[in-house]
Amino acid sequence: MRRKKIQWAPYMLLLPSLIYLAVFFAWPMVRALQLSVTGGGAELLTLYEEPGEESEVVALVPIQTEAPIVEIGTVEEELASGRTRDQYWYKLETIDKDGNEVTGWAPFFLLSLDAGRRDSTQARVVAGDTTESALTTSHIERMINDAKFMESIRTTLLLIIVILPLQFILAIVMALLLQSQLRGSTIFLYIYAIPLGVSDLAAGLIWLSIFQQSGYLNTVLEGLGILDDPYIFIQRDNRFTWVLFAVVLAEVWRATSIVMVIIVSGLQAIPSSLVEAGEVFGANLWQRLRYIILPLLMPSIQVALILRTILAFQVFAVLIAIAGSRSVATVMARETFYWYDPVGYGNPNVAAAYSGLIMILSLGIALIYLRTITTQEEKSRRVKT
Amino acid sequence: MTSTTLPQERTAEKVYQLSPEARIALRNRRIRRGCAYALAIAIAIWILMPMWLIATLAFSPGEDVLSYPRKFAPIPFSTDTMEFFLVDVQGTWEATVNSVIVAVMTLIMSTIIATPAGYAISRYVFRGRDAVRLGVLAVRAFPIVILAIPLATNFIRWGIHDTVYGVALMHTALALPTTILVISSVFASVPYEFEEAAKVFGASPLQAFFRVILPLVLPGIAAAAIFTFVMSWNEVFAASILTSSDARTLPAEILNGLTAGSSARFKFAGGFFMLVPSLIFIFLIRRYLFNMWGQITK
Numbered sequence: 001m002r003r004k005k006i007q008w009a010p011y012m013l014l015l016p017s018l019i020y021l022a023v024f025f026a027w028p029m030v031r032a033l034q035l036s037v038t039g040g041g042a043e044l045l046t047l048y049e050e051p052g053e054e055s056e057v058v059a060l061v062p063i064q065t066e067a068p069i070v071e072i073g074t075v076e077e078e079l080a081s082g083r084t085r086d087q088y089w090y091k092l093e094t095i096d097k098d099g100n101e102v103t104g105w106a107p108f109f110l111l112s113l114d115a116g117r118r119d120s121t122q123a124r125v126v127a128g129d130t131t132e133s134a135l136t137t138s139h140i141e142r143m144i145n146d147a148k149f150m151e152s153i154r155t156t157l158l159l160i161i162v163i164l165p166l167q168f169i170l171a172i173v174m175a176l177l178l179q180s181q182l183r184g185s186t187i188f189l190y191i192y193a194i195p196l197g198v199s200d201l202a203a204g205l206i207w208l209s210i211f212q213q214s215g216y217l218n219t220v221l222e223g224l225g226i227l228d229d230p231y232i233f234i235q236r237d238n239r240f241t242w243v244l245f246a247v248v249l250a251e252v253w254r255a256t257s258i259v260m261v262i263i264v265s266g267l268q269a270i271p272s273s274l275v276e277a278g279e280v281f282g283a284n285l286w287q288r289l290r291y292i293i294l295p296l297l298m299p300s301i302q303v304a305l306i307l308r309t310i311l312a313f314q315v316f317a318v319l320i321a322i323a324g325s326r327s328v329a330t331v332m333a334r335e336t337f338y339w340y341d342p343v344g345y346g347n348p349n350v351a352a353a354y355s356g357l358i359m360i361l362s363l364g365i366a367l368i369y370l371r372t373i374t375t376q377e378e379k380s381r382r383v384k385t
Numbered sequence: 386m387t388s389t390t391l392p393q394e395r396t397a398e399k400v401y402q403l404s405p406e407a408r409i410a411l412r413n414r415r416i417r418r419g420c421a422y423a424l425a426i427a428i429a430i431w432i433l434m435p436m437w438l439i440a441t442l443a444f445s446p447g448e449d450v451l452s453y454p455r456k457f458a459p460i461p462f463s464t465d466t467m468e469f470f471l472v473d474v475q476g477t478w479e480a481t482v483n484s485v486i487v488a489v490m491t492l493i494m495s496t497i498i499a500t501p502a503g504y505a506i507s508r509y510v511f512r513g514r515d516a517v518r519l520g521v522l523a524v525r526a527f528p529i530v531i532l533a534i535p536l537a538t539n540f541i542r543w544g545i546h547d548t549v550y551g552v553a554l555m556h557t558a559l560a561l562p563t564t565i566l567v568i569s570s571v572f573a574s575v576p577y578e579f580e581e582a583a584k585v586f587g588a589s590p591l592q593a594f595f596r597v598i599l600p601l602v603l604p605g606i607a608a609a610a611i612f613t614f615v616m617s618w619n620e621v622f623a624a625s626i627l628t629s630s631d632a633r634t635l636p637a638e639i640l641n642g643l644t645a646g647s648s649a650r651f652k653f654a655g656g657f658f659m660l661v662p663s664l665i666f667i668f669l670i671r672r673y674l675f676n677m678w679g680q681i682t683k
Contacts, residue, residue: 007509007511009505009509010505010506010508010509010511010514011505011511012501013501013502013504013505013509014501014502014505014506014517016497016498016501016502017498017499017501017502017561017565018502018517020498020557020558020561021524021558021561021562024532024536024554024555024557024558025524025527025532025558028531028532028535028536028539029527029531029532029535031535031538031539032531032532032534032535034535035534035535035538170428173424173428174428177421177424177425177428180421182418182421182422182425186671188425188429189671189674190667190668190671191429191432191433192428192429192432193667193671193674194432194433194436194663194664194667195432195663196663196667196674197612197615197619197662197663197664197666197667198619198659198660198663199618199619199620199621199636199659200619200621201619201621201636201639201640201656201659202619202656202657202659202660204656205439205639205652205653205655205656205659206435206436206438206439206656206660207435208652208656209435209438209439209442209652209653209656210435210438212649213453214451214452214453214455215455216438216455216457218453218454219453219454219455222454223454230453253431253432253435261674261675264675265675268675307525310527310528313528313530314528314529314530314622316622317621317622317636317640320640320643320644321643321652321656324643324646325643325644333530333622336530336531336534337622337625337626340533340534340537340626341625341626342629343644348534348537348538351534352531352534352535355528355530355531355533355534356531358528358530358531359527359528359531362528363527363528
């Protein structure tokens with residue numbers, strides 16, 4: 001409407017956001033996929049022009065190469081105590097990975113010297129300091145062959161299948177209650193919305209206080225006379241079902257609010273005349289819900305489903321909070337975390353492979369939702385016409 | 386049309402002489418209303434009860450946190466457990482400060498970057514507008530967990546691994562799509578005519594924006610900023626991966642404590658402390674919730 005010539009203003013206003021998302025979103029995404037398929041090549045030794053790692057790189061040499069030593073030098077190395085020490089460097093005459101004849105310097109600790117003497121004339125390259133950046137499937141294979149791999153996928157999907165229906169039923173009930181003009185509905189809205197701001201870590205700790213052996217659930221059950229002794233619901237190496245049960249409750253407790261808010265805004269968009277018309281024609285509550293409200297809510301439900309599924313793939317702190325870091329039950333996000341964690345396996349490449357898998361699975365499921373829900377709508381439209 | 390012109394007296398009469406069917410209908414209505422209240426209250430208890438329980442633990446003396454059976458109210462009331470968590474446990478206070486710094490940096494950066502974009506999307510008709518909207522939505526739909534790993538390897542190279550800046554950069558990327566959408570919806574709720582009127586009276590576009598539009602949209606933008614703060618405060622996966630000791634945020638510190646096998650007092654005081662901002666901030670922004678999340682369905 002206000003377009004006469006090309007307007008540059010909106011593009012200029014969008015530019016900072018687009019640049020930011022390109023640098024910190026699009027590019028890392030590509031990098032993650034790249035990390036998961038590269039860097040698994042052969043180990044290589046770097047040869048330098050002068051002794052010391054500051055000088056120019058001359059060549060990369062494959063390990064296990066035998067090479068004569070042509071010169072010996074030292075580099076001053078600073079120790080943690082602040083004192084300095086001489087580090088021996090050797091100049092090798094050898095053939096690099098591409099078959100060229102090269103000479104260059106390498107430090108003693110990557111070489112095995114003939115007879116182990118400092119002044120020997122022959123050395124063998126025993127270790128590399130870099131890897132060839134070749135395409136490889138080794139990280140993906142390592143991920144798939146890991147004992148926890150299938151289990152983490154199974155548990156993640158199981159949690160999604162159990163949690164999502166519960167959340168949607170509860171969220172629709174909450175939304176209908178908020179829309180039914182009860183007195184004090186603003187207070188109910190606030191209470192129902194509080195979990196929106198609760199992290200999965202806090203939710204996990206809260207439900208730990210309930211399911212712990214000395215927790216509230218045992219206190220109540222014993223108080224009611226159902227149990228004689230506190231029952232151990234959560235344990236490090238078994239009680240898988242109870243761990244999952246606690247995680248399901250914590251997630252339903254925490255993450256139903258977001259579904260509720262999306263559904264309430266969907267409900268607000270439904271013209272009240274339609275629901276009233278149903279009432280006039282004698283439809284009861286269930287019929288109004290089934291034939292009027294739910295079909296009109298479908299777009300909101302679809303959005304909430306996609307959002308919840310993607311978020312469900314990322315949950316891991318709730319599990320660690322409830323079951324501890326060594327629990328038997330594991331989910332994909334947790335495996336990603338431990339593969340990256342320097343205290344864990346410390347392998348960013350396998351972690352990247354996991355994160356790529358999470359991306360493929362969650363987007364795949366989102367696409368399935370989009371397809372099935374739209375085709376259902378189309379079907380019902382076709383029936384009507 | 387005929388139904389609206391019904392004489393008033395006839396409807397009034399009906400109220401006085403309720404037929405038996407109408408009386409039953411009225412009674413059923415009351416019962417249904419009662420059930421709705423009961424259900425609404427039950428759900429409210431389901432949400433509040435766990436928070437009450439952890440608050441009870443957080444404000445009980447240390448020996449009560451370990452005792453069994455559990456008490457259901459913090460009697461005797463004590464701040465020992467919270468003090469233990471915040472003062473005695475090494476690192477938690479520093480982590481709290483880090484968390485606040487990261488969250489404030491995130492909300493400043495994301496608001497500054499997102500406000501022009503939100504304004505552009507809501508005010509201009511331009512080629513590629515739908516593509517931009519859709520693109521922003523798509524970014525929201527990507528699993529964000531996967532960004533942390535490649536960013537961490539790069540942050541190490543750039544020298545900002547284990548700094549609050551690194552975590553804030555990552556959190557800004559997480560918050561930006563939502564912030565853009567929310568801010569564009571806030572701008573859309575202010576009629577363009579206001580801006581035009583200001584220009585008619587001689588204001589420059591910038592003056593019109595700062596004098597007329599900004600005061601009107603400020604509460605909405607503040608709500609978006611608060612939500613960004615809460616998101617950053619809560620975020621644990623990326624914060625744990627992008628830090629190793631100095632810049633650990635509170636969730637990362639607590640997660641690390643859990644992995645290292647921490648005490649019950651640490652866990653429950655930490656769980657409660659993590660909860661506090663959400664209680665306050667959701668209350669502050671409750672009027673804007675649908676404005677924020679309703680957007681993504683449109």
